[in-house]
Amino acid sequence: MAAVLTPAPTTTAVAARAVDAVKVYGQGATEVRALDGVTIGFETGRLTAIMGPSGSGKSTLLYCLAGLDSLTSGTAYIGDTNLTTLNDKSLTVLRRDRVGFVFQAFNLVPTLTAAENITLPMALAGKRADDAWLQTLATSLRIQDRLHHRPSELSGGQQQRVAAARAMLTRPVLVFADEPTGNLDSRAATELLELTRAAVEGFGQTVVMVTHDARAASYADRVVFLADGRIVEELHHPKLDDILDQLKGLGA
């Protein structure tokens, strides 16, 4: 059924995909099927939103695709790389070089400045950051004058934008964001979403974003709905009302 719901690959390439992804937590009576046979691909240069009720497996899907967690069965790919065959070291390097992250909160290392946080993956790889690209990202995310501040001196919105800049600095295959606006007030959330949308359009960045918020999802090219670890619906270029209707149907 999941396969049916996934559109055949379009002309655009697939940045990441999951095939028959199953993730089971616990055993026996406490067993939870967080992912129950998910097959999905994410096209390059698109902003995809994943929605669904709490506990439906959104974060799990994201983490398994990003190489932060392993699948119980099925396969996950970043580009053409099969994640299930990689060891911890290779997964770490893959995350560092080819994937970007934005979490709901606590995205930044408190002892490092914004600039150091942004260039952290590069520094970890022992590479020099592309200064021009850093400036471009910082300017487009409107944090160019905050680069030498520490996280504690930044607002919540600024912190998330610094995290977004870090996520994009390595020109990753794709950026995963797990409820990036979850801790922001609506103005900061809007700003972040607009800037993210601009990055997708301006730099062709692929973004997969988990969100609760229908308004946030309305910025996406495509919205995928999960329930009980399965994909139950997806919408392309949806209007806010369509999303709200769909959510009502899922009882979220």
Place this chain on the structure above:
Amino acid sequence: MWKIALKSTLAKKRRLFGTALSVMIGVAFLAGTLVFTDTIGRTFDDLFAGIYDDTDTYVRSETSIDLGQGASQRGRIPGDMVATVAAVPGVGEAEGLVAGYAQIVGSDGDALGNPGQGAPTLGMSHISGELSPWQLTDGSRAPGPGEVVIDRGSYQKGDLTLGDTITVLTQTGPHEFTLVGTARFGSVDSPGGASVALFDLPTAQQVLLGGADEVDAVMVHAAPGVSEEDVTASIAAVLPDGVEALTGSEIIAETQDLMREGLSFLKTFLLVFAVIALVVACFTIYNTFQIIVTQRSREMALLRSVGATRRQVLWAQLLEAVILGVTASVIGLFAGVAVAGGLKAMMAAFGIDIPAGGTVFGARTAIAAMLVGTIVTIASAVFPSLRASKVPPLAAIRDIAADAGGGRSRGRLIQGGVLTLGGVIAFVAGLTGSGLLLVGVGALLIFVGVFVLGPLIARPVARSLGAPIAAVGGVAGVIARENAGRNPKRTSRTGGALMVGVALVVAITVIAATARDWTHDVFAKQFTGDFVVSSSALGFGGISPELATTLNAMPEVEAAAGIRIGAARDMEREVDVQYIAVDPATAGRVFDIGMTTGSLGALTENGILVDNDRADARGLAMGDTIEFGFVNGTTRTLTVEGIYTKDDLAGAYVVSHALHEQTGVDQFDFSVYIATTGDVGAASAEAAIADATAPYANAKLQSRAEYIDAQAAQIDQILNLMYGLLAMAVIVALISIANSISLSIHERTRELGLLRAVGMTRHQIGSAVRWEAAIVALLGTTLGAALGVCFGWALSVTLRHEGLMAFNIPGRSLAVIVVIGVLGGVIASVRPAWRAAHLDVLRAIATE
């Protein structure tokens, strides 16, 4: 509330383990010291009780001179006292006892035993019958003229065979005897590790005393039905002046007390190190509790907001300390038994072999260890607990980042400053007033003061110390540096424990280096000869004066000066003093002791040389007199014939051999200093001297340079022993680092998860943690080294008027200490680093 406290303690078992470990080590050291010294005490108690088992009366000279450290020297009584005592009604058996230095030479030609550091090497007259403290083994018989019986221990160690002709070294030189038997002492092969050679009484008097018809004591066994009190009273009635009679019980009690006194020095010495380990443990516990309290402030605020009173929170926190203290003390107490074994092995490794029988585990040890361990833990936890109880309920709702402040406050500066200053005053006062306890208290206050001041400098210092690390360590280094600087209070508290350990290590290193230099200088300046024959004995036994006589008769030798040590009673001040005895004719030609007036070579039998310090203090000038009393009961009026510059090599007083020989004590040179004539080459002179020395198996021939180096090296032996004892404190300090890093990692779980998520490899995480530990350890060792140099300098200044004129900062040793400290820190962080690297990334970032 109790339940909550208990639950929360148990939930944090893992984290508390490190804290408990530091208390455990401190307590184990304390208990180990007590067990060890109690065991030695019991061993000797049993030994003496066994030796005087059947003695009802012990007759001896009344005169004795205190040599310090529980040792004393007693005069002898005329040999006819044996017959006098035997004739007293009620006396069953009476035997004369002669005892002196005798060292048995093993089959390989080496002298057995090391009387300078271990148990004595005794020669005694053989006592038979009821009074005999020893039993001859099968195949043995009592020694006759020209024969010897030795203790079974030496027999085995020396690989000897009955019927052999063996060599025994005594006051009168090397002698050969036929070995006719071995003896055991109750259940042991050799009494308290001592070696014993038994001769018949005339032989003993001949070889041990040099022919004097004297005995050290008369041992008496009462006739059947006569009590020891009665027979002792009867004997006392017939004794001349200067001779006394003790009952068997009295002599047992006295020897046991003397042994205890000697033992108490060892005990105090070891306890000092146990206390140091406990002090470092205090710092560790304090730090751990501070961190735990900070991490729990939310939990406690929650308790407060649901109605727990301040007092309840305080008690919950203290309960944890009690549980921890009691548990750790119990474990430490039992670990102490193992430590006691370790201490014995360690002392033995440094040449101090103390016999210890079955382990004595006294109730006092248990009580002391439990009390100290528990009190130390609770006392260290009081401040953190008080802080815990002050957490406002609001902290549960607001995210109050307690403890993260920079710790920069005027209050801290004042408190720390006052403590440090007070410490310096106490330290200096203690040093100048010779109050060792005050020195300790002063040092402790200084440590606490610097500990309080630490956070003020921790951030900049950690940053600058971390700068090179950040440069070589890449991102891991940068992160480490930032982490070390992010919480100055914690960083400085963590390094603080190591600071204490390192400061003490450095202080003794500096003092030792200074003393070594001084030894070199003084010998180089004052000893003008070419060779030295030295023995390991100091205070008991030594080289027979025969050797010096032989050497002086040789054409290659210009002068061979035997140096003796003696003790006398300073009649005017009523204290016992030690002196050096020299042969003026020879000593003047091998020594230049820095005479300001008079000359060493002109010293007469009735003369004395005094050092300038003593002369000034007593207002003595040339021609003034001093009255000295000696163990044989004689008193001599000595004329000051010279004054020399104080330097400790010659001690406070110098007299002539001629005088020393009339004081009724055995004559031994502890070393013979030789100047050659230079008529023959140095090599052939050395060969000739070596030939003459060969029969004296307890003597070692060294060239001037070798001897001076060996003297300086003796300091290293003590230094190494102290290093070994301080190692405990350093280990406790390293536990503090392990603890603190591991608690910090717990606190930074999310951050670590984030780092892992954005691509930090396990290896990089691990190295960041290790680098951080290195920075913290570097902070502690640097501060400690600085303090240690100050302590060492202060000590050397005080010792300056004891003659110690040098001051030396041994740069290479300090560098080694710092490197070892830092490596220790890194090793301590290996486990926390591993755990940080193997953190479950998902769980870390999912943690709310």
